[in-house]
Amino acid sequence: MYDRPPEVSDGLRLHLNENTAGCSPRVLDALRGLTARDIGCYPGYEAAIRECAAYLGVSDDQVLLCNGLDEGLMALALVCLGPGAAAGGRPEAVIPEPAFELYRIYTDIAGGHVVAVPPRPDFRFALSEILEAITPRTRLVFLTNPNNPTGTRIARSEIHEVLARAPADATVFLDEAYADFSGETFLDELPRHPHLVIGRTFAKSHGLAGIRIGCLIGAASTLLPFRRVVPVYSVNAAAVAALGAALGDRAHVAWYVAQVEASKALMYDACDRLGLGYIVSAANFVLVKAGDRARALVDGLAARRIHVRDRGHQPGCAGCVRIATGVVDDTRRCVAAMEDVLCGDR
Ligand SMILES: Cc1ncc(COP(=O)(O)O)c(C=O)c1O
Structure with missing residues (x-):
């Protein structure tokens, strides 16, 4: 827990x-501008998805907004590790440690088996150990760049090696919650890797932690099973308004x-x-x-x-x-x- x-x-x-x-003053203005009717209606996401996709440089159907990236992590675990995810054994999630603790917790909840890769003494990315931990039962690999709690980076070539080793029916998840601080992203590589899903949150650099807004990004077909799992209206009207304003204040x-x-x-x-x-x-x-x-x-x-x-x-x-x-x-x-x-x- x-x-x-x-x-x-x-x-x-x-x-x-x-x-x-905290957030941009423009976010506060946008929230003050919400009307009783905005709050009284189920939220429409189309504009927010368009703005988010444009910000990330991907197409609209490559973005799945969620109630904080936490919700995206839960969806990943349920889809990749839930019942029926691996025939003939418990589906495995490879987690290089130390990691964001919810990876392990959601893996457990979904019924998956955690394959923890212990850290190196200097916390450098343990590439060879991670490659060894990947098996035919691997359904999900969690990577975080930069990592939480260490702040360490993963080199592009190392992400490529993990993608090449992961089984074709596994998802490699790259958590870019802190990417705005490192200035590095793997988003441009998405078209070449159909089993890659990238996670972003607007809680950190955009200061929207209290509003709860994040997203999964991947090929449109890759995201379909995750769309089925994320609740229909999990992103609320305030988050939709806040996101547009936050993205507009670079x-x-x-x-x-x-x-x-x-x-x-x-x-x-x-x-x-x-x-x-x-x-x-x-x-x-x-x-x-x-x-x-x-x-x-x-x-x-x-x-x-x-x-x-x-x-x-x-x-x-x-x-x-x-x-x-x-x-x-x-x-x-x-x-x-x-x-x-x-x-x-x-
Ligand atoms: C690596 C990582 N992923 C995901 C999250 C969750 O982000 P959110 O606040 O959008 O749920 C965090 C939050 O601390 C994090 O550190």
Whole structure:
């Protein structure tokens, strides 16, 4: 079961990789513009799908909007791993660890078997181990670029090798939740790979986590079984309005991505000063290797109303704390508090 973090209503939220600036002001205007009738009707998606497809550079029938990418992950698991997915044995999902925890949870719910690939000590993509883990029973391979919780990248050539090894009736899922921060995408390769599905969320770079909107992208025929599983009106009228406005404000996203870059540099410097290790990240967070100071760091920051995420229970992550690096002023506040917690008694 997902270990839902306790709700925090105040303080600085750096524990869920959210956008610390929130959404574009244009999104708020769009939401204020909703009428009683808009709310009273089931939502129409056509315009939102068109805008989303144009933003991603694909055709409309290659986009399946969902209620957060989480819902897309659930659909993937149900279709690829549910009853009847593999004749003569339990269908398998290959999950390179450490990974976004819902991959494992949805695999279990769908009745699939998790084939976990342990991490390398430096968290570099474990290509040969992943290729070895793929069998004729593999129905789903989860890849995340950049990865959560490490922020590490996967090279294009490595994705190609996984696609070449996966059985023809398996789906290779590439989660690009944090792609706007790395500036890398595999979307242009979709036409060459019919069993590839890419996931995007607008929760992170576009700051729409509270609205719940994401999508699956793939060849039109590949998406058909997933369309049958995603509830008909799972994306609500507010999300439809918010998405159009958010996609229309590219300057907001570009500004935020630049804030994240500057914030990561501040976080690396702070770690160097404090003698903490870290993984260089292509996403909007940094995995800090705090070792036996991890608990003190998490608790000390929480006491100062700064919330970060202990990842110590994930494979290979003992002593690791994940910290979102968003708006520079927020990161400065976090860094000052880290110094206070770890050096306060000097
Ligand atoms: C790798 C990854 N995939 C998917 C999601 C879910 O995105 P959403 O908020 O759109 O459900 C997250 C959220 O943290 C994530 O880190």
